[in-house]
Amino acid sequence: MTMAEFFLNDLTQTVLVFLTLGGLFGLLLGYASIRFKVEGDPIVEQINALLPQTQCGQCSHPGCRPYAEAIASGEAINKCPPGGEDTIHRLADLLGMEPQPLDGEHGIEKPKTVAFIREAECIGCTKCIQACPVDAILGAAKLMHTVIAQECTGCDLCVEPCPVDCIDMIEVTTNIKTWGWEAPENDDIIATDRMSDKAA
Amino acid sequence: MNTAKHTFHGGIRPLEHKEDSNTTPIEIAPIPPMLVLPLQQHSGPTAKPCVTEGEYVYKGQMIANAADASGASIHASSSGYVVAIEARLVAHPSGMADTCIVIETDGLDAAIETSGHPNWRNLNRVELLDILHRSGIVGLGGAGFPTARKLNTDSIDTLIINGTECEPYITADDLCMRERAADIIRGCEILKYIVGANSVIVGIEDNKPEAIESMGKAMPSSPDWKLVTFPTKYPSGGEKQLIEILTGRQVPRGGLPANIGIVCQNVGTAFAVKEALEDGKPLISRITTFTGQALSRRGNLEVRLGTPVSYLLDYMGYTEQKVPRLIMGGPMMGFALPDATVPIVKTTNCILAPDTNELPLPKPAQPCIRCGFCAEACPASLLPQQLFWHSKSSNFDQLDKHALDDCIECGVCSYVCPSSIPLVQYFRASKHEMRMRRNEQQQADKARERFEARQQRLEREALEREATRAARKAAAKAKAAESSRFADEADPVQAAIERAKAKKARLMQQSQQGAQMNAESALDSLKTKLAAQQSTLQQAEADEKSEKITTALQASIRRLEQQIAESETKPPSKDVEE
Amino acid sequence: MSLMRTSSPHLSAANPVQHVMQQVLLALIPGLIALIHFFGPGVIFNLLAACGFAVLCEALVLRLRGYDLRFFLSDYSALVTGALLAVSIPPYSPWWLIFIGAFFSIVVAKHLFGGLGQNPFNPAMVGYVVLLISFPVYMTHWTAPSDLANTPGLLQSFASLWSNEYYDGTTMATPLDLMKQNEGQMLTFLYANNPQFGSYAGLGWEWVNLGFLAGGLWMLHKKLFTWHGPVGMLAALGILSALFYDDGSSASGGSPLFHWLSGATMLGAFFIITDPASGATSNLGRLLFGAMVGVLVYCIRVWGNYPDAVAFAVLLLNFCAPFIDYYTIPKPYGTEDSQS
Ligand code: SF4
Ligand code: SF4
Numbered sequence A: 001m002t003m004a005e006f007f008l009n010d011l012t013q014t015v016l017v018f019l020t021l022g023g024l025f026g027l028l029l030g031y032a033s034i035r036f037k038v039e040g041d042p043i044v045e046q047i048n049a050l051l052p053q054t055q056c057g058q059c060s061h062p063g064c065r066p067y068a069e070a071i072a073s074g075e076a077i078n079k080c081p082p083g084g085e086d087t088i089h090r091l092a093d094l095l096g097m098e099p100q101p102l103d104g105e106h107g108i109e110k111p112k113t114v115a116f117i118r119e120a121e122c123i124g125c126t127k128c129i130q131a132c133p134v135d136a137i138l139g140a141a142k143l144m145h146t147v148i149a150q151e152c153t154g155c156d157l158c159v160e161p162c163p164v165d166c167i168d169m170i171e172v173t174t175n176i177k178t179w180g181w182e183a184p185e186n187d188d189i190i191a192t193d194r195m196s197d198k199a200a
Numbered sequence B: 001m002n003t004a005k006h007t008f009h010g011g012i013r014p015l016e017h018k019e020d021s022n023t024t025p026i027e028i029a030p031i032p033p034m035l036v037l038p039l040q041q042h043s044g045p046t047a048k049p050c051v052t053e054g055e056y057v058y059k060g061q062m063i064a065n066a067a068d069a070s071g072a073s074i075h076a077s078s079s080g081y082v083v084a085i086e087a088r089l090v091a092h093p094s095g096m097a098d099t100c101i102v103i104e105t106d107g108l109d110a111a112i113e114t115s116g117h118p119n120w121r122n123l124n125r126v127e128l129l130d131i132l133h134r135s136g137i138v139g140l141g142g143a144g145f146p147t148a149r150k151l152n153t154d155s156i157d158t159l160i161i162n163g164t165e166c167e168p169y170i171t172a173d174d175l176c177m178r179e180r181a182a183d184i185i186r187g188c189e190i191l192k193y194i195v196g197a198n199s200v201i202v203g204i205e206d207n208k209p210e211a212i213e214s215m216g217k218a219m220p221s222s223p224d225w226k227l228v229t230f231p232t233k234y235p236s237g238g239e240k241q242l243i244e245i246l247t248g249r250q251v252p253r254g255g256l257p258a259n260i261g262i263v264c265q266n267v268g269t270a271f272a273v274k275e276a277l278e279d280g281k282p283l284i285s286r287i288t289t290f291t292g293q294a295l296s297r298r299g300n301l302e303v304r305l306g307t308p309v310s311y312l313l314d315y316m317g318y319t320e321q322k323v324p325r326l327i328m329g330g331p332m333m334g335f336a337l338p339d340a341t342v343p344i345v346k347t348t349n350c351i352l353a354p355d356t357n358e359l360p361l362p363k364p365a366q367p368c369i370r371c372g373f374c375a376e377a378c379p380a381s382l383l384p385q386q387l388f389w390h391s392k393s394s395n396f397d398q399l400d401k402h403a404l405d406d407c408i409e410c411g412v413c414s415y416v417c418p419s420s421i422p423l424v425q426y427f428r429a430s431k432h433e434m435r436m437r438r439n440e441q442q443q444a445d446k447a448r449e450r451f452e453a454r455q456q457r458l459e460r461e462a463l464e465r466e467a468t469r470a471a472r473k474a475a476a477k478a479k480a481a482e483s484s485r486f487a488d489e490a491d492p493v494q495a496a497i498e499r500a501k502a503k504k505a506r507l508m509q510q511s512q513q514g515a516q517m518n519a520e521s522a523l524d525s526l527k528t529k530l531a532a533q534q535s536t537l538q539q540a541e542a543d544e545k546s547e548k549i550t551t552a553l554q555a556s557i558r559r560l561e562q563q564i565a566e567s568e569t570k571p572p573s574k575d576v577e578e
Numbered sequence C: 001m002s003l004m005r006t007s008s009p010h011l012s013a014a015n016p017v018q019h020v021m022q023q024v025l026l027a028l029i030p031g032l033i034a035l036i037h038f039f040g041p042g043v044i045f046n047l048l049a050a051c052g053f054a055v056l057c058e059a060l061v062l063r064l065r066g067y068d069l070r071f072f073l074s075d076y077s078a079l080v081t082g083a084l085l086a087v088s089i090p091p092y093s094p095w096w097l098i099f100i101g102a103f104f105s106i107v108v109a110k111h112l113f114g115g116l117g118q119n120p121f122n123p124a125m126v127g128y129v130v131l132l133i134s135f136p137v138y139m140t141h142w143t144a145p146s147d148l149a150n151t152p153g154l155l156q157s158f159a160s161l162w163s164n165e166y167y168d169g170t171t172m173a174t175p176l177d178l179m180k181q182n183e184g185q186m187l188t189f190l191y192a193n194n195p196q197f198g199s200y201a202g203l204g205w206e207w208v209n210l211g212f213l214a215g216g217l218w219m220l221h222k223k224l225f226t227w228h229g230p231v232g233m234l235a236a237l238g239i240l241s242a243l244f245y246d247d248g249s250s251a252s253g254g255s256p257l258f259h260w261l262s263g264a265t266m267l268g269a270f271f272i273i274t275d276p277a278s279g280a281t282s283n284l285g286r287l288l289f290g291a292m293v294g295v296l297v298y299c300i301r302v303w304g305n306y307p308d309a310v311a312f313a314v315l316l317l318n319f320c321a322p323f324i325d326y327y328t329i330p331k332p333y334g335t336e337d338s339q340s
């Protein structure tokens, strides 16, 4: 086979053409990805934005951000009980993973609470202030302490250190101002149920 | 009288049922034995009670203060004793309880002394707004937005007075316009004066000829005042829809009518404004339509705020229904009451007590056939079928894209839906869910900020502590270096021993001296005592005191003399050692 | 007293789904009468068989999906699909052909995609296209109109339902076929040489189309759909055929009137592209959707391989509907250009 024959061979030609094209497009795309790079948030920031920021440490990291960093470097996404299934799903979406059920070892999903200090019993030891990750407790040594309810994330961390056990975690309940409509129940099921009710 | 040239997208024409209740004049409802006044009858912060349990209150007396300029105050609507301030079931779709002031009326209806301002033109805008604010006036047509807050806006060109009343069944504004047109117009003049509008447009649907006539008569004949009628179509009474009908302009998305120089007020509110300013009467009553086939008498009542609905139902002859349902507001946007004991509040324009044929229970929903009837009818030009789809799958990004926030919950889409899908309920639920998520996000952002701030603070503090410790260490080292320079001159151990010896010697010396001094002083004191006793004895002998006394004194002197003798013979050092 | 609590609105207008579907069925009647008149009682058996099979399939699937039969069958949607399929396939078709069509319409095109309202493709057209591709011989033989040949009687029609042969007693090329096969004849000659053309667009076909048009206008009047889809489609078709009419030369594609009144044009414009589930959502979207169907129908009729093209055009556009929707979300109240 001469050189000319080799190049004229249809198959070889096709392969060559595609290789060249592939190479060219590859170069073009590579260039484009550098030239037109989209400056998105770094992944840690995006993960952190999805975490509930309760800062409770139940994921066994000292706060949400450290856990976000850990997730970015490969840790499981199902260790955040306050975020619950919702957060896991959103993380899975972001990272293109399969959502996993919440890892029970780190706690279970509970309704949101806020801390409440029974002020008459508070001895002003400041231990809770030191424990609170978001500085939601006001007070000074030997003076009564109080929780700023709007700032409290309900992380529980102040309950343990209190020497006189005067901190309660109170469940946040719906009141007339925070109440909202619920979607109708699944209408397919309702429809059939109602119809069979009527028939019965 | 003009006819409007514009209209809005979509809309429906449901059966009106207005004649059910608009053929009799407004009647004043009797005083109920008990008034229940919720602290939250308006949109904005809850009012704060300013009376206590057991207090006697007069009609018109303020019983709860507006929390701030965006709130509204509450007044007693008749005289009597405050018997409780506690949570009671209120008129709210949640069916939850809220704090109310409960007044047991005494039937005297004794009013507090007030004086109106018939010459209100002498007052300035701030004073007028203050009076409205203190009179607890809120928008009587819809959500109960505090009127003073709504009027507190600049650059208003047009005041629109809403006499549309487009909801089926309701005739409260209709009757108010028929019977009280002159007062309403007076109220409009006050409103016009407050907002500084150049022109006033009164808009009325063409199904209320009597109201149109009486309003037309009462209106000043000036080019600034216009009465505009337009074909009946629901929801032309929606603020945004009415503005489009009357002016052909749309309120920009996310904006207020004030953005295009318009402010809207309901006719009932205009009437309340007149009463508050000219007659000094705060908002303590309103006109409410009582209608529906379950009532034997249908019509409009002027009711005291706080009157329990059940009391008024009895008054209008309610017959118990098999599946009872009571609706506060109209059939399109009203909500079903949780209980008949709830009180009438500032925003209650209608109580609808239907029988089961009149307002059939909702049919089971069928699948959406995507017929698009809802989109054709939606006054906000939305695509309810898409919103429904995305609501069902909780796709909040798409809901945003399809402008769910612009839905005015008018109910038109559910009304036309051939599949009887409760679309509005889906939308309300999704809106609520989105609001909750936004709140949560805000909370989380705040928590993150605070956490990070604290983290930084802790780091800074740790650094500072480290710095001070380092400084202390350095100082201690420097001091140590100093003292070791002195020690270089002699053997420190030897020096220390010598110092200790010297100290011991010094102490010995001191103690011996002290002991001598002690002994001497004791002797001295004995001697003084002896002298004192001897002189007392002499005195006693001179005074011829009893024998007993003199003997006792002599014995004491003898003891002292003996002691002195003893101490003088003893060596002082031995005393110290003992 | 314990009160019933429901969400507002507490009123509802009574045009439930079953009424909507019934109205569609009623609107088919004028077209059906024309079809029966010109193509004989075979149409009736088509209709009965297709509707019967469609309801049967629907019932089976509903049972399998565990739905309440009475509640869901009573929406009449299967009947509408069956009827639309019946008027699309040639009269005197064998029962199994009709059954396969109904099966694909109801089971595959409708329920496999989620059921009523969730089908991305028009069910009747899916059934039709499956048959057209699988059994082209059966599907391209239309009976000759009654003016040109004797149409079979009732008994004969009933018998043809059970015969395995396609009915070739008096089939004849349709005007669209003739137009497609035209090799160099001026249109006037073509019309003169082939009696099937009738006066404008085909003997019988003109009336069938007028019938569907009448039904469609009635539905428009009843506000079952908006004018956007049909107007878009007919306008596009009309404009294109006017552009390429070429004065009736041998290369002409046919006049606008010919295209409007032949084949499945009116059926497509008023009964098929107005199917809301598989069409576009907004009014602008529907206008675009209709226009593109019109363009495709013309292109396939004149330059494509098939004489008629409504089914293909509709299915192709069904693909594009979500895309059209994405770009045609209407501007809500309060946006600059939504002023009335
Ligand atoms: S107050 Fe207690 S529960 Fe609340 S955030 Fe601080 S430590 Fe956590
Ligand atoms: S009206 Fe009902 S069935 Fe029709 S598209 Fe809207 S939601 Fe779907």
Ligand code: SF4
Residues within 6 Å of the ligand: B374, B377, B378, B379, B380, B381, B382, B384, B406, B407, B408, B409, B410, B411, B412, B413, B414, B423, B424, B427
């Ligand atoms: S309730 Fe919302 S979506 Fe439905 S018609 Fe009214 S504005 Fe449109």
